[in-house]
C-alpha cells in the first residue's frame with residue numbers, strides 16, 4: 018500500500034470513528050416522553066413501568082378513564098383536594114401530598130415515599146399536580162428514589178424528559194437531595210391522608226404576602242419562577258374555596274385577576290425570556306391586592 022493510500026484509509030477510518038461517536042452521543046440524550054391528552058386529562062404520560070404522571074383529572078369521566086387504564090392508586094400533589102368520594106367509588110386508592118414549587122420538606126419526601134410504598138410495587142399509579150408539568154414529575158422522581166425503584170440518574174432523566182422546567186430550581190434540588198430509605202423506615206411511616214384540608218383565607222393571605230416579599234421590587238434579578246407559581250396557586254385554590262361562592266361576584270373576579278397576573282409573571286420567569294414588562298406585571302399584581310382589600314376587607 019502506498020503512503021497516499023495509507024493516509025486515505027486512515028482518514029476514512031477516522032471519519033467512521035467520529036461519525037460513530039456522534040451517533041453514540043446522540044443516542045445518549047434520550048428523547049422526551051410524549052404526553053397524551055386523554056378523556057378529562059390534558060397531559061398524561063408514562064414515567065416508568067408502573068408510574069404515570071400528569072394533570073389534574075377534571076371530571077368523573079377522567080376517573081373512569083384512569084380506571085380503564087388500570088390505575089389502582091391516585092396520588093395528588095396539588096394543593097386542591099382530590100375528589101376522594103368519586104375515586105373511592107371506583108375502587109381506586111387516593112392519597113394527598115400537596116407540594117409547593119420550591120424545596121420540598123423532608124416530611125413531604127417521606128410522605129411521597131410512604132404513598133408509593135403503600136400503592137405497591139407492580140401496581141399502576143397516577144401522580145398528578147395541576148398542569149402536569151413540574152410537581153408531578155418531581156414527586157414521581159422523589160418517591161422512586163426514596164423507595165429504591167430508580168437511581169438518581171434515572172429519576173432525573175425521566176423528570177427532564179417528562180417536561181419539568183429547569184426554572185424550578187427547588188424541585189430539582191429536592192430530587193438530587195432525596196436519600197434512599199431503608200425498607201423498615203418506609204414501613205414505619207405514617208400513611209398520607211386521602212385529602213388535606215385546603216388552606217383558609219387568612220393562611221392563604223399570609224402566604225401571598227410572604228411570596229410578594231420574595232418578589233422584591235428592589236431585587237428583580239433575584240425573582241424566581243417558583244415564587245410566582247406558588248402565588249398563582251394560592252389564588253387558584255382560593256377561587257375554589259367554598260367561601261368565594263357565597264361572596265359577591267366582584268370578589269371572585271378580583272381573585273381571578275390576581276391569579277392571572279401571578280400566572281403571567283410565572284410564565285415569563287419560567288420561560289427565561291426575560292421581558293422588561295416583568296416589573297410592570299409585578300406592579301399591577303400589587304395593585305390588585307390593594308384593590309381587593311380596599312373593597313372587600315373590613
Ligand code: HEC
Nearest residue numbers: 218219222223225226229268271272275305306309313314
Ligand atoms: C379577591 C380579594 C383579595 C385579593 C385579590 C387579595 N386579598 Fe388579601 N385579603 C382579602 C381579605 C378579604 C382579607 C381579610 C381576611 C380575613 O381577615 O378573614 C385579606 C387579608 C390579607 C392579609 C392580612 C392577613 C391577616 O389577617 O393577618 C394580608 C397580609 C393580605 N391579605 C395580603 C394579600 C396580598 C399580598 C395579595 C396580593 C398578592 C392579596 N392579599 C390579594 C382579600 C384579598
